[in-house]
Amino acid sequence: MSPSRAAGHAAQPPDFSPRDFRATLGMFATGVTIVTARNDQGEPVGLTASSFNSVSLDPPLVLWSLGKAAGSMAVFSNGRHYAINVLAADQQALAERFAARGVDRWAGVAYTDGAGGAPLLEGSVATFECFNRSQYTEGDHVIFVGEVERCARRADASPLLYHGGRFYTEHPLHGAPADASAPRPPDGRFVGSYLGYLLGQASHAVYRDFENAIAAQGLTHIAWRVLAVLHDAALSHPENQGAIAVGQLAHDVLAKQPTVTKLVQRMAEDGLLALLADPADQRRTLVAATAEGRRIAAALIEQARAQESHLLSRWSAHEADTLKRHLQKLASGQ
Numbered sequence: 278m279s280p281s282r283a284a285g286h287a288a289q290p291p292d293f294s295p296r297d298f299r300a301t302l303g304m305f306a307t308g309v310t311i312v313t314a315r316n317d318q319g320e321p322v323g324l325t326a327s328s329f330n331s332v333s334l335d336p337p338l339v340l341w342s343l344g345k346a347a348g349s350m351a352v353f354s355n356g357r358h359y360a361i362n363v364l365a366a367d368q369q370a371l372a373e374r375f376a377a378r379g380v381d382r383w384a385g386v387a388y389t390d391g392a393g394g395a396p397l398l399e400g401s402v403a404t405f406e407c408f409n410r411s412q413y414t415e416g417d418h419v420i421f422v423g424e425v426e427r428c429a430r431r432a433d434a435s436p437l438l439y440h441g442g443r444f445y446t447e448h449p450l451h452g453a454p455a456d457a458s459a460p461r462p463p464d465g466r467f468v469g470s471y472l473g474y475l476l477g478q479a480s481h482a483v484y485r486d487f488e489n490a491i492a493a494q495g496l497t498h499i500a501w502r503v504l505a506v507l508h509d510a511a512l513s514h515p516e517n518q519g520a521i522a523v524g525q526l527a528h529d530v531l532a533k534q535p536t537v538t539k540l541v542q543r544m545a546e547d548g549l550l551a552l553l554a555d556p557a558d559q560r561r562t563l564v565a566a567t568a569e570g571r572r573i574a575a576a577l578i579e580q581a582r583a584q585e586s587h588l589l590s591r592w593s594a595h596e597a598d599t600l601k602r603h604l605q606k607l608a609s610g611q
């Protein structure tokens with residue numbers, strides 16, 4: 278098939294550099310796929326490609342393009358089938374690996390065999406199993422048109438996005454349809470839809486199991502917050518071990534200053550905190566975690582993170598990120 282041209286006309290030479298062209302193309306956000314097949318030896322072959330697009334609904338056709346210099350060109354131009362795996366937001370590392378040379382792209386990758394043995398990658402948000410219908414050489418790429426024999430999707434999953442050389446995940450704009458799967462109480466009832474109640478219940482769900490971990494360290498809930506805040510302060514200000522004033526600490530742990538003053542003294546006696554004179558104002562006391570305090574904080578933070586991952590394991594990365602951003606907005610009073 279020959280491309281149609283306006284008779285007797287040819288394009289003007291470009292008035293931009295290849296770099297400009299790349300950067301301009303980069304303004305078009307795409308998803309990211311890994312296109313896979315089997316070579317003559319039956320080994321899996323695959324590469325990252327963002328050039329995927331739809332062509333036709335009837336018959337079901339899709340396209341993608343492959344650089345002429347690609348190592349996998351022979352496999353795709355001669356093979357009968359390939360699979361297009363649309364990557365999920367948590368598969369960025371896979372996208373990078375399947376674009377890299379000199380690495381074992383398939384090490385530890387879980388997949389099943391699709392049409393013609395083309396690997397269907399576990400965790401993809403969608404797969405298209407394609408018959409290798411036609412190919413068109415244009416410029417430095419070959420356009421492959423695939424006829425889709427089977428397709429599948431994970432409707433609740435968030436896709437990986439790419440533009441301008443960076444990976445993203447999606448954020449719906451305002452006015453996006455509400456999540457129809459979210460539970461809603463019948464109209465007129467107050468408690469189940471009241472924000473304060475929901476936040477309280479959610480907080481209970483988050484802390485239910487973690488409270489035991491805090492108690493196992495012999496700490497109260499506020500003492501845990503003190504250690505967590507000082508842990509973060511040490512990361513932000515390693516030059517003074519993250520020492521902060523008691524007033525600031527009380528603010529950060531959501532407790533009254535006299536309560537925190539007493540607690541800090543007790544934790545210092547237990548060897549978890551060090552009390553230091555403020556070099557800028559000798560009358561003021563600064564508080565920092567000791568090595569033992571930091572050790573306990575690190576152990577609890579690890580458990581808190583594991584418990585959070587477990588709680589959110591059925592949420593997409595996008596849903597979890599959106600929830601946290603909304604809670605931060607609410608907490609900041611915006």
Ligand SMILES: Cc1cc2nc3c(=O)[nH]c(=O)nc-3n(C[C@H](O)[C@H](O)[C@H](O)COP(=O)(O)O)c2cc1C
Pocket residue numbers: 309323324325326327328329341342343344346347348349350372373375376377378439
């Ligand atoms: C996000 C992303 C999208 C890419 N899209 C394409 C593409 O559509 N076509 C292509 O030929 N290469 C694309 N590449 C580059 C290939 O993945 C890369 O050149 C790879 O090494 C080719 O593998 P091969 O040489 O084994 O065929 C992309 C790379 C990245 C990171």
